[in-house]
Amino acid sequence: MSPLNKTLITLAIIGTSSAVIASESHGYITESGIKITPLFDIKLERNDNVGRYSKAEQPITSNVLVIKPGIVLDSDRNGNQYKVAYQLISGTYSDSDDDDYLDHRFTTNNFVKINRRSGIRFNYSYLNLHEERGTGILAGDTLSTIAKEPVEYDLHNVNTTYIYGAEEAKGRLETTLKYQSKTYNNYRNIASPEFSTLSTKYKDYRDFGGAIAFYYDLRPATELLFDINLTDRRYKLGDPKTGQSQDNVDAYYLIGSKWNVTGKTTGMLRLGLQNKDYDYSGKKDFTGFSWDLNFNWKPLSYSAVYVSASQRAEDPQQGTNYIDKTRFDIAWQHYWMTHFYSRIGLNFIKEDYSESKRTDDLLESTLVFGYQLRDYAEIQAGWQYEDNSSSFESNTYTQNVWYLSTNFIF
Template sequence: MSYTDGPLQVIPQVSAQLGYDDNIFATETNEVSSTKFILSPSVQLKAEKGLNEYSVNYQITDATYQDSSADNYTDHELSGRAYFDFNIRNRLELLAGYLKTHEDRGSGLNQGSNATANEVPVEYNVKSMQATYEFGGKEAKGRIKLVAGVQDREYDNFRAQTESKDRQTVKTSATFYYRVMPKTSLLFEVRNEDIDYDLTSVTLDSSERKYLLGAEWDATAKTSGTLKFGYSEKDFDSASRTDDDGLSWELAMRWSPKSYSVVDIATAKEAEETDGIGNYIDTTTFDIQWTHAWNDLLRTRIYYGLSESDYVSSDRKDDQTSYGLGVDYDMKRWLNFGMDYVYSERDSNQADLDYEKNTLYLTVQGSL
């Protein structure tokens, strides 16, 4: 349901989850379990003027642990979007966002035997802006997309530990698309990412560049996706850090053998910033999910995920695996029930970092 006043549309929603986690700190021994209640109301304001679109979104997520109240959290997310369709050849999208969130104890800066070193979760905020400009008609033989964005991350508590992780990231990219069939385009993309840490004593400042070839397709009613494959470089400002390069890829594909049955596949190889070990984390991920609609009201989901993390310049290597089952039931157009079970584990070559956990959630989601 929504409320409309002239060109303005107001769309409120709310989600409530009741769950159980048998290892909330993701530890190998002395696991702590807890039930968990998450309430997440949101509101979206939308407006359209001709082909132009404007929206503002706000969401608050409040979580309560029955058996570990120190891990309760309240996250906030505010975002805005403006889309301008100037003419058939020129389009511009502007995005801005503010996220105030946290790291669950047992993740991020505190893992394994250090999971509860801090008495509450680490909190941080992220401010971001991005502009995307496209030149060329959507059906033209060639078109260009230019992207520029900045993201500022700042930690809010435990500053003796977290101050060294404050950083600003500036991203730019240029992509050229060449249409070879009505719904298939080849592409060439160049990206640059400059990562600057606030403290001058931190030696992790770096630049990342990627050169990617690939394709974007929506060839039939059964398949669509984007594939990018190429070469990446990571160069550190400090001579004490070793520069690196290697292969990089991204795949996001959807296969729909039937209109009511969809398989989503995604895989990527990319560099992530370290939480304190090594120069950076060389991460490879693979995810697959099958969603099947048994009728207009009932859907099921089966998920499998795998990631391999190599902490470059250190000995640490992690393998993480997860799989899950889910079911959704649309009782009303505005009311949905869901249930999800997820098993996840980490296998590390470092002591105290292995873990296994099971989570079960019941979700009720509705529009007010």
């Protein structure tokens, strides 16, 4: 399976994603023209710190069996594109049954061409997922050590975009409407007075928003862009400590550039202002510089470098006021032989909590070796490492995960 004839099928969007690589030559085409591609991944992991405990606690070590069956339906009719994907993810821990999980991911991505100048893009995803112990709402020894199961939640996301502007036009306008809701399924009413304010019901929310973006061709390979993005977040309940509203409006005003140079260098850079305004005047608002970058470089047909980075204020999973979050990711994938490749990745995330003295610096590194046995199957051996340094000692931890996996595309 050459790297030149691969397509990336994204099974989940909005922050939490899982991707599988499918060859264009795979799948089964029905008489009606629908392409059906079954997928199956299996992975065996060895995790040396399942709960992400600090040095003050005895870590739990366990083997983990992860099974991911899935299916993709694809259709392209006269420029109208339709895609539906589903994946089930089962995780079974040999020495920590409390951490077993069963996730579901469903997405559909569609584009309808109205005429040569305009079209409509419609996307929807439903994610039934979990947060690993020691992350998210249950981060830190105090919570991770007493948790009896992973935090589980449902996430619905729908967005539709109207695009106006022919391919050869000098400018292109995109307007988007979007909706997202998140509902937690367990730990909703924690009885202990010490932890009752951490009940997940206080994190349920609905987002309503919209965006408008204008792209202008500076040259054949480069576009100038202007982007305004607004999101109105409404929590179902008030702040668990004060009872006051957690609702806020997030606004981005960005300018930047998007480029594609002969297929070897693609990317997008946006810079501008973010304004996060809380309804309750007692909460600290955020107004400041925000930016994001996505950059792909392919110096050779068999080698690629991927870079992404961003800075923005976000709602935290622990606490109720914003965190100032900076992220930098870089990865290099190289085919040493036709069927053998390696991938090295490094991620750095810095989180500064506005309502406390807490800061977290998370360093993630990955090393993967892959070999394509057949056009429809490959094996991988990998290592993942996390090192979280926090001003709260109970949130400081290291974790190593070694794994072997096999991926099939039928």
